[in-house]
Amino acid sequence: MYKQEQIKPYEGTGEKGKLVEEMFDNIAPTYDTLNHRLSWDIDKGWRKKAIRRLAPFSPKTMLDIATGTGDFAILSAQMLHPDKLVGADISQGMMEIGRQKVKRLGLDQVIRFDKEDCLHLSYEDNTFDAVTAAFGIRNFQNLDQGLREMCRVLKKGGHLCIVELTTPVSFPMKQLFHIYSHTVLPIYGKLISKDQSAYSYLTKTIEAFPQGETMMEVFKKAGFEKAEFKRLTFGICTLYFATK
Secondary structure (H helix, E strand, O other), rough: OOHHHHHHHHOOOOOOHHHHHHHHHHHHHHHHHHHHOOOOOEEEEEHHHHHHHHHHOOOEEEOOOOOOOOHHHHHHHHHHOOEEEEEEEEEEHHHHHHHHHHHHHOOOOOOEEEOOOOOOOOOOOOOOEEEEOOOOHHHHHOOOHHHHHHHHEEEEEEEEEEEEEEEOOOHHHHHHHHHHHHHHHHHHHHHHHOOOOOOHHHHHHHHHOOOOHHHHHHHHHHHOOOOEEEEEEEEHHEEEEEEE
């Protein structure tokens, strides 16, 4: 078991997946605003870098795991022009906002949203050309199982592209990020979202999540043939790319 799998929202007892669902349903109305403000909109650039990594392969069928309000799915549809893109998430509250955004942008013929348990996906083996995830896999109750499921639904030769928040490894960003994530992030998050502990939980999972070289072994264990990573913005975010 990885450390972040033991960290639960609201310090609750019971199944982590249910508590994560409750937390994201609670913060859904303010999630987009907070996400962009707390990262100074840098998160949009991280998503674009990830999508450009997929561009040479022109995926036609895509799955966005832990899609939330659909930011990554929408950007992927706009930049890569797939025939079909499915956004999957455990939180209906988050996806309802995503559906509204997709409809406003006229992308509802391309993007659909499915409520899914990411540890037990309902899709057939070898269904998608590409699977993506932004800032979601550290919330998995079982990381290995979640990555095995992503690998299972990917076609042979298909690609997994993930962007995830990480802790910087070098001075002074390591120290600055620690201060920011333990003061500004939880306090401002609580102020805007009205959720007492959601953003403290998110900070704890960032610090506990396996990173960099460690994740290369995790991907290979899940069934991926090749994996690589690139740290972005001094290591605050990491882009992972794996091939089945």
